[in-house]
Amino acid sequence: MNRKLIAGNWKMNGNRGEAEGLAGNLVALLKGQKAGSDVLVCPPFHLLAPVAEILAGSRIALGAQDCHPEPSGAFTGDVSAPMLADAGCSHVILGHSERRQHHSEPSELVMQKALAAQAAGLCPIICIGETEAERSQGCAGAVVELQLRQSLPIEWANQDVVVAYEPVWAIGTGKTATDDDVAEMHAHIRKLSIELLGAKRGAELRILYGGSVKPDNAADLLRVANVDGALVGGASLKAADFCAIAGSCP
Numbered sequence: 001m002n003r004k005l006i007a008g009n010w011k012m013n014g015n016r017g018e019a020e021g022l023a024g025n026l027v028a029l030l031k032g033q034k035a036g037s038d039v040l041v042c043p044p045f046h047l048l049a050p051v052a053e054i055l056a057g058s059r060i061a062l063g064a065q066d067c068h069p070e071p072s073g074a075f076t077g078d079v080s081a082p083m084l085a086d087a088g089c090s091h092v093i094l095g096h097s098e099r100r101q102h103h104s105e106p107s108e109l110v111m112q113k114a115l116a117a118q119a120a121g122l123c124p125i126i127c128i129g130e131t132e133a134e135r136s137q138g139c140a141g142a143v144v145e146l147q148l149r150q151s152l153p154i155e156w157a158n159q160d161v162v163v164a165y166e167p168v169w170a171i172g173t174g175k176t177a178t179d180d181d182v183a184e185m186h187a188h189i190r191k192l193s194i195e196l197l198g199a200k201r202g203a204e205l206r207i208l209y210g211g212s213v214k215p216d217n218a219a220d221l222l223r224v225a226n227v228d229g230a231l232v233g234g235a236s237l238k239a240a241d242f243c244a245i246a247g248s249c250p
């Protein structure tokens with residue numbers, strides 16, 4: 001069984017004071033918890049440096065929510081993977097459905113960003129997932145398969161990568177996929193990952209579930225076969241809830 005990763009996606013929330021307060025509370029609460037899982041938080045860009053200072057020396061890793069595929073250049077408003085590494089990040093979320101939807105990011109761009117992240121020594125967390133319409137049309141498996149094939153970087157054999165399956169209709173809605181649906185999709189992603197990355201890396205790839213993960217459903221979701229952790233949005237903004245999720249790992 002792979003060691004679980006519990007990742008918090010803070011999205012576009014919080015000011016500096018709130019972020020520092022949240023990070024400080026997480027450090028304090030997780031100190032008292034058995035370190036049975038890896039824990040990561042992903043604040044907005046401008047809060048990475050102050051949060052990094054608070055997390056220093058704790059078991060909580062730092063990640064960002066996006067990066068540009070180029071290392072530097074005339075790209076106003078963008079942030080590159082080497083910049084994130086410089087700010088103390090070890091991970092970066094890529095291809096989140098909110099970026100695919102609001103910024104029209106295709107999977108090919110997600111793959112380029114993932115390769116840039118790996119070149120900078122970061123672990124990309126590649127998000128994939130179907131919409132409600134795609135699920136009701138019965139093509140969720142095919143949509144997820146295409147997204148995975150087109151966005152998972154396979155060139156760098158020794159570089160870490162994580163996949164997050166997040167059904168779009170479950171994000172921020174309070175709806176979660178049933179344990180059976182999660183088991184079926186994660187088994188599908190595992191099989192494809194083994195095909196794409198080879199037996200060892202495919203088996204070791206961490207596949208997170210995301211979409212309305214809360215303290216009251218986390219334990220059940222984290223027990224499902226091939227669920228190697230969670231990508232948590234709303235509940236990651238409350239220290240007690242996020243720590244309860246991290247503490248739900250079997």
Ligand code: PGA
Pocket residue numbers: 009166170171172173174210211212213231232233234235
């Ligand atoms: P949610 O968000 O937990 O608020 O549904 C998850 C995500 O978007 O990663």
